[in-house]
Amino acid sequence: MMLSLTKGYLCPTTSFNGKVHSVFRRSMNIKTDLVDTPWVSLLDTRLSATPTAYQCDFESIGALTNKINVGDTLFMRGGMIRLKSTLNLEINTLTAIQWQQAPALLTINHYRIKNNVGMTEALLGKYISSKKQLTINSAAEYIQHLGLTLPNCIYIHSDKLAKNIGHGKGLTPSGDDFLIGVLAVLSSLKTVHPQAETLFNHIKTAIQLDINKTNEISAHYLTLALFHHFSHPVQWLIHDLFTATDASTLNHRVMANLNIGASSGADTLAGILYCLNNVLLN
Known part of the structure; x- marks a missing residue:
């Protein structure tokens, strides 16, 4: 037994x-x-x-x-x-x-999140540059490398993000992992950002229309995300991106995510950073 x-x-x-x-x-x-x-x-x-x-x-x-x-x-x-x-x-x-779920987000410290996002982008760039022998300096550059589709403005054309369903190779394609990262951030922001829930629901509707474009395993994890359910590493990374005050805590969370699968962790992290940059920081 x-x-x-x-x-x-x-x-x-x-x-x-x-x-x-x-x-x-x-x-x-x-x-x-x-x-x-x-x-x-x-x-x-x-x-x-x-x-x-x-x-x-x-x-x-x-x-x-x-x-x-x-x-x-x-x-x-x-x-x-x-x-x-x-x-x-x-x-x-x-x-x-x-296992313990991350607590709900209560407030946003924009200075802290901007600082933590900067450190996380640097870690992502270093990881991808080392693993794939590419020079990657930001999440935007990595997303471009993956060939993902992005709207000109997430607030106006968020449904275009669903075009990434099934894009890429692997057990869970890069486009699906990226979308999970986006949804995870919006799910966390729903209690403190007035437009987060509306954005989440727009993307959810678009994904539900095209979810059959990916495989069964990836569709399962996307479906969980559509109902605000995410893995332990993803939940706690987002929590620490908003709350961490020391580099070592954040570094631990980021590396725990980057080490998921062949590229799933990096692809999900790219979605997290994309959403934070375009919903909160730009």
Whole structure:
């Protein structure tokens, strides 16, 4: 038996039947028969916590791809997930601790956010320049490198951002990760910025019309974002962009995001910086 160490706040507590949708070395995605939670993930503790994922120490049992196949059936009863595969995996989710969400934003200190955005852009540029052998000095330059579509004014043509759905390669395309970053900022700003909720809803409507242009996994994370649900690293980075007063705290949060996936963290961070620059700082 394996113990689940953490769980997302949207993880199901009721019984379900499901099948493995996709499997990777240290994670798998599951399609369930639940209406409210049609998608659940099992992730290694070294991967980023999400609202619909249980985390376990999968590193201790080796590569999941050698033991689990797409289409393998499983079920959860009484908090126990049992996977019918060569691994015969049994996971106790009752042991999982729910990870803490970032608190709501109460005020905006424009000087602080401008300073933190500047430091974050420098870290993004340094990371991309080192990883891709490119000279990137700002989020705008990185977004241009990705070939993403931006409106002339986010307040007038925010729906054009949805043209980025499915743009780019990977498990979650760059355009989708960028949109999640934008939505995460607007979601955080809704209580303190009068136009944030209106912008969020305009972008949400446009994304819902075209969400079938991306793959199932990415569509799942986009759908969560449309209802104000984001991963642990994204929530806490945005919180610290508004509140951090020391470089070390911010550096820790930024690097935690940049290290997500092959480029997902950088692409999401580009969306966060784009939104902050164009909604608050310009």
